[in-house]
Amino acid sequence: MASADIFTIENDIKFNLHRTANSGVFERVHKKYAIKSNLKDVYKTVLEHSPCLLKCIDEGIVNASDQILKKNKVTEINVNIDQISGIITIRNNGKGIPHKVHKDGSKFLDRKIRTPELIFTNFRCGSNLDDDESGKGRDTGGCNGIGIKLAVIHSDWFRLETVSKKDVYKQKFEMNLSKMELDIEPPTIEPYEDESYTQIEFLPHYKRFGYSNPPSKNDMIDLIDILRYRVYHLAIFLHNKKVVVTFNGEEFKTEGVKSLIDSIEPDGPETYPIIKTKSDSKEYIDYAIKVRTGKFITTSIVNGVVVSDGTHITHLTRAINIKLKELQKDKDKDKKLDCKNYLCVVATGNILIKNWGNQSKDKLEMRETDFKDFTFKDSVITKISKEIMEKSKVVDLKKAIKPKVDKKAIYDKYTAAKKLKGDTTLFIAEGDSAMLLLKRILAKGGSKYTSDNTGIFSLGGVPSNIAKGITEDVDEEGDTVELASEKFYESKVFGALVQCLKIDPTKTYKTKEELKSLSYNKIVICVDADLDGIGNICSLVLQVFYRLWPNIFKHGILNIWNSPILRVTNNSGKVLKEFKFEQEFKKWQPKMPKDAKIAYIKGLAGHDDKYIKSMSERFDSDLVKIKSGKDTKSQFEVYFGKDSSSRKEVLATPVVDFSVEEIYQMNNEQYLLCDRHLDKNTKEFQIYAMQRTLPGLDNLTPVRRKCFTSFYKHNQTSPMKVFQAGGRVAFEYLYHHGDASIQGAIIKMTHKFPGSNMIPLLIGDGQLGSRNRKGKDAGEARYVGASLNKKIAEAMFRKDDFPILLKSFSDGIEVEPKYYIPTLPLPILEFQKSVSYAWSLNVYPRDIKAVCDVLKKLCKDEEITEKDKNLPLSKEHFKGKLKFKTVEEVEKVYMKGKYEQLKEGKTDVFHITELPLTVTPKAVELALIADEDIVSDIFNHTTDEVSIKVELKPGAIDKIPKKYGSIDKFLRLECYMKEHINFINEHGIIEQFDTAYKVLKRCFDLNKNKYKLKIDRELLLLIYKIVLEQNVIKFIECDEIEKIKKKEDAEINKILDEDKFDRINSTILNTESKYTTDELIEKLELNKKFDYLMSIRVSDVTKQELDKRNKHLEEMLKRQKQLEEQLKEKPFAGSKQYMDDIDNAYNIVHAFNTANKGNKKISFEIDSTKADCDLLSFKIDSTKANCNSLSFENYSIKADCDSLSFENDSTKADCDLLSSGKSLW
Known part of the structure; x- marks a missing residue:
């Protein structure tokens, strides 16, 4: 039994040095610790440390925290551990400990003792030990009067500093283990003027705790991570107390x-x-x-x-x-x-x-x-x-969950290996044609892959993106895992694949034993080498394994077949070289024999049977193992996850191509990090998919660009059946996405009904669709035709632009330009609506005259005002009105249709005569007829003009306000005109424009550069042509033919050189359209000869021909002077010509729209109050009036036009543009 006497200091020290009840186990023990090695995440790992050591440090931290809970004014707590010595320092800037002599303590110990020494060296003493008179308890961390004393007795030395009443109190304690007592140095008390603080500093008994002294580097790293997490807890606890908490100088800012x-x-x-x-x-x-x-x-x-x-x-x-x-x-x-x-x-x-x-x-x-x-x-x-x-x-x-795909569905897509034992491989093919090639590779032999040990599974095309149906879970070890829905296992593709591989959804496949339960121990993804295959389909398959069974991924059994995309053969068909990357081919191309033939094979079905044996022999060396990288998870989330914001950001940056080192790595070391596969191949596919959907600054997508180029180059001004035109486009411009896509693009390019093309580049022949179904009611491609809208095409895309446009290539062959540079900014002159990979496009056309006016001001370097930049919307084709609403201080614009309320007998009828141009009349009809409580019948007679009659049931008109809020909402007459101005820029990357003016300005800048390039090119060629013409005239006038008659080539060349004739590469001059300006500069200086003189015939030296040449020379010299003057023009070269082209383009579009209005009723309306016109008169020749009826509605109660007249000549009415009062249009 313990003595009834009061414990001595020695008794308490001895007790706490040898008992673990208060401090925890002294020795280091293996256990799982939570550590924080960075500012973000917490990790659990098994470490070996002393619980007693950690408790001693923790007590010092709790002491600092208690100072705040005791309402002391603490604004900083700093915890430090010296990374070399292991010394611990804890400091707070709160009120210090009073250092007066403690009467009760001195009496109890029978010696003079001050309060700080009493608190830090005597067990079961302190304010937390007092009885709680209220009986409610304490709100501090201290409780038993033991805490910080543990740190004192378990340290080699312990130093205390505290400031109270302008004095700093310092004292040091050292533990004498042999005597089991503390050596206590007398305190020093000195004056101190700065802010108060309390600091403890101690060196734990590391050796007694099982560490070296000082601790090893690895132990110290662990201790720092553990303490960082403990101090992070302190910052969490104090996050709303306005206290700065730091660890080793690192400040923790938290949200609790x-x-x-x-x-x-x-x-x-x-x-x-x-x-x-x-x-x-x-x-x-x-x-x-x-x-x-x-x-x-x-x-x-x-x-x-x-x-x-x-x-x-x-x-x-x-x-x-x-x-x-x-x-x-x-x-x-x-x-x-x-x-x-x-x-x-x-x-x-x-x-x-x-x-x-x-x-x-x-x-x-x-x-x-x-x-x-x-x-x-x-x-x-x-x-x-x-x-x-x-x-x-x-x-x-x-x-x-159990796989539920029936065997018939499985074997429709699957050919199993004959023997599922030992080393087995599953080929996952993109589709059935790829599956056929793989079967032939297995049958041909020559590799370790045979029908005995290799199965083939066909995806049948593009699989679904499983990221959208994923559920997150946490496994028994606390790790986050992802689970697929039941639909996944029932799907014909992935459900069947799971059964073929015998994947158990309940297994994690962490161990090799679990991995052996799979029917195949190697998987090879075999897809086309185009962007659809390698960039999308392959990535979607990889995602399945990475998300659902990441351990299968980590075991390294997933491979991609890197099939050749380029095959070079000689005339006899012998393979000279095959390439898996275009970079390799371009490097080798200078060595390529002249008679060599190049074949691009992007699709697996494109490989002929005669090459299968060599492909089979090389199959294993063409495999690339896909390895998980540090960013794989985040990359899958970026490209396929639910949150589109990061994807949107990534797709607005260029693709970084594979480096030489990465290609070497794939070819020789046969592996690729999944991160790079996604960041290159998948990103490239998704950018390409955006380019196919969202137009460029020429307002064309790739398929439309190909179609337009074909019609333009062939000068197709007579109608051609759409299916024939589509075939020509696919053949000449190497379009790889099917006939339907081309035919649909051609038909859409002919549309000119309201809400479609404002400036159509093609003209339709036949029924190519109406406004009622937004063109979906077009006739079959074999019945309808299309032709080039020549005047508009040549005004927008000038023929002399072609030589300076950047070329694009497909399968090594030059096709259409990468992008055109239209005279006017077409992207903001058309309706635009599209969505692709997190980017949406929604643009309303601007008034073409206002756009042209701003362009001309830019050409003259005049100031562009805010009013200029606020380009008004076009009201061409639209009979409705704009409605302005201010929502949360933001002005929103709505497009509003029109209706008439009629009474036909006893029946209430609404006659819709206009809808917002982005709303499909047929969709409105279907939506209205679905409301059986209100609508009795509908009669939709819309073609290009809206006409929908809605008959209501008896008494139903009174239900509309309650159910819909208003008649406008019931009839779908209102549409919010929210814009997302996002286009593919000249670099092939999506770009967000804040305003329509910024698109205009970019198009202007491109044109500005274009005119300079055109002048430079024409001048370059003109100088060479002038020199050539001068030489020919001189040759004729000097009768040079007589000098060179019957002479050898070498002698002729010598004579012409001596007579100062110029050698010229006339071949390049005659074929200059094939080359860029940079290529011309280089080639014109190569292979210069006198061929152009040697080809002169006798008929070319007559006086008439000589006179023609002199006249032509004068014209060229005159043109040279004009071009040189144009180069000097201000504010930029060619500015006057650009202004002329702007006027020309505007006049042609204006004439086209006027001609297409025909004898239609024209009305103008901005708000509901009608104008009062006292006098309205027209003078129009009776033989050609474009307006049978004209009405005006204007914002003001009384319009400013008491007298309004039109005058016009006998051939054409001049009333195409009429404006009155204030309007945004």
């Missing part, structure tokens, strides 16, 4: 419990809004919760102390379990759910605690009735409970 739970599970589900609870005594507990499946995870910081569990957590989980039971009683009575199987809970709180129970304080043990005042909102607990019930379904699915 949300930051902690997001650090513990950074990849887990979204954190619930923080649950805040308070009691009447201002105690509080904040809970952060994530719902997922797996092991229950909880940690808390209560009164600055980190605890693993406690009654405060039970209080929450009991409330959730009660709600779960209540929700389940009507659904699944037999299923018992425990919320702890689905939760990660983090809490912080400051509460009154009567007794921590023990010094370790690892669990908060209190009566649950102590938490009766901490209540939860029923709506929050219900929401959490319902999500737990949903998560339980995922668990049930994971346990119960």
Whole structure:
């Protein structure tokens, strides 16, 4: 039995040095520690450390935290550990400890002792040890009067500094283990003028704890990571106290419990809004919760102390379990759910605690009735409970799911290996034609892959993106995993693939034993080498394995067949060289024999049988193993995930091609990081897919650009059947995406009904669609035709532009230009609406005259005002009006249609005469007829003019305001004109433009550069042609023919050189359109000869011919002078010509629109108040009037035009443009 006498200091020291009850185990033990090695995430790992050491340090941190809870004014807490010596320093800038002599302590110890020494060296003394007279408990971390003394006795030395009343108190304690007592140095007290602080500094007994002294480098790294996490907890706890918390100089800025739970599970589900609870005594507990499946995870910081569990957590989980039971009683009575199987809970709180129970304080043990005042909102607990019930379904699915694809569906896509033993391989083919090639490769022999050990599975095209149906889960070890839905396993493609591989959805395939249960131990993805295949289909398959079975991915059994895309043969068909990358071919191309033939084989079906044997022999060396990289997960999320914001950002940057090192790595080391595959191949595909969908600054997509080029180059001014024109485009311009795409593009390019093309480049022949179905009612491609809208085409895309346009190539052959540079900015003169890979396009056409006026001001370098930049919208084709609404101080513009309210007998009828140009009349008809409560019948007679009659049921008109809010909304008459101005720029990358003016300005800049390039090129060629003509005239006039008659070539060349004739490469001059300007400069200086003189005939030397040549020379010299003057023009070369071209383009479009108006009713309306026109007169020749009826409606109550007249000549009415009053149009 212990003595009844009061314990001496020696008794307490000896007790705490040899007992672990208060401090924990002295020796290092293996256990799982949570560490924080960076600013973001928390990791768990097994380490070997001393719990006692960590507890001693923790007590110092709790002491610093208590200073804040005791209402001391603390604004900084700094914790440091010296990375070499292991010395620990903890400092706070709060009120110091009074250093007066402690009367009771001095009497008790029978010696003079000051308060700081008493607190730090005597067990079971301190303010936290006093009885709590209120009986409610304390809200601090200290409790037993032991804490910091543990750090003192378990250190080689311990130094204290504290400032109180302008004095700094310093004292050092050293532990004498042989005597089991402390050596206490006398304190020093000195004057101190700066702010108060308390600092402790100590060197733990590292050797006694099982470390070297100082600790090894690896042990020190571990200790730093563990302490960083502990100090991070402190910052979490104090996040709303305005206290700066640092560790080794690193400041922690947190959002409280949300930051902690997001650090513990950074990849887990979204954190619930923080649950805040308070009691009447201002105690509080904040809970952060994530719902997922797996092991229950909880940690808390209560009164600055980190605890693993406690009654405060039970209080929450009991409330959730009660709600779960209540929700389940009507659904699944037999299923018992425990919320702890689905939760990660983090809490912080400051509460009154009567007794921590023990010094370790690892669990908060209190009566649950102590938490009766901490209540939860029923709506929050219900929401959490319902999500737990949903998560339980995922668990049930994971346990119960079985592949459900029938054998017939499987074997329609699958040819199994004959022997599924030993080394087996599954080829995953893109489609059936690829599957056929692979079967022939296996049959041909020559490699280790045979029909005995290799199976083939056909995807049948593009598989689905499983990322959209993924559910996140947490496995038993706390790792985040992803689960597919039941539909995935039932799908004909992936469900069948899972069965072919014998994948068990409940297995993780972490071990090699689990991996052996698969029917194949190697997978080879065999897709076309084009962007659709390698960039999209291949990536979608890789994603399945990476997301659902990442360990299969990590085991390295996934490969891609890198088939040759270029084959070079000689005249006899012998293969000279094959290439898997175009970069390799371009490097070798200078060595290529002149008679060599190049074949591009992007599709696997394009490989002929005669090459199969060599492909089979080389098959294994053409495989590339796909390895997981550090960014693989984030890259899959970027390119295929639900959040499109990061994808949008990435696709706005250029693709980085494979480097020489990466190509070497694939060819020789046969591996590629999945990160780079996605960042190159998938990104390239998605950018290409955007380019196919979103127009460039010439307002053309690739397929439209090919179609237009074909019609333009062939001067196709007479109608040609669309299916024939499409075939010509596919053949000449190497279009690889099918006839339907080309034919659809040609038909759309002919549309000129309201809401389609404002400036159509092609003219339709036949019924190519109407406004009623937005062109979907067009005739078959074999029946309808199209021709070039020549005047518009030549005005927008001048023929003399072609030589300076950048060329694009397909399969090594030059095709259409990469992009055109139209005279006017077509992208903002047309309706645009499209979506592609997170980028949307929605643009409304601007008024063409206003656009031309701004362009001409730019040509003259005049100031562009804000009014100029606010380009008005075009009202061409539209009979409705604009409606302005201000929402949250933002002015929004709506396009509004028109209707008439009629009474036909007793029936209420609405006659819709105009709809917003982006709304499809047929869609409105179908939407209205679906409302059987209100609509009796509909008569839709819309072609290009809207005419929809809506008959209502008796009394139904009164239901409309209540059901729809207004008649306008019921009839779908209003459309918000929100714009997303995103185009493919001249570099082939998507670009976001803030305003239509910025598009105009970019198009202007491109034209400005274009005119300079055109002048430079024409001048370059003209100078050579002038020199050539001068030489020919001189040759004729000097009768040079007589000198060279009957002479050898060498002698002729000598004579012409002596007579100062110029050698000229006339071949290049005659074929100059084939070459870029840079190529011309180079080639014109090569192979210069006198061929152009030697080819002169006798008929060329007559006087008439000589006169013609002299005249032609004069014209060329005159043109040279004009071009040189144009180069000097201000503000830029060719500015006057560009202004002329702008006027020409405008006049041609204007004439086209006027001609297409025909004898139609023209009306103008801006708001509902009609204009008063006292006098309206017209003078128009009776033989050609374009207007049978003219009406005006204007914003003002009385228009400014009391007298309005039109005068016109006998051939053409001049009333095409009429404006009155203020209008945005």
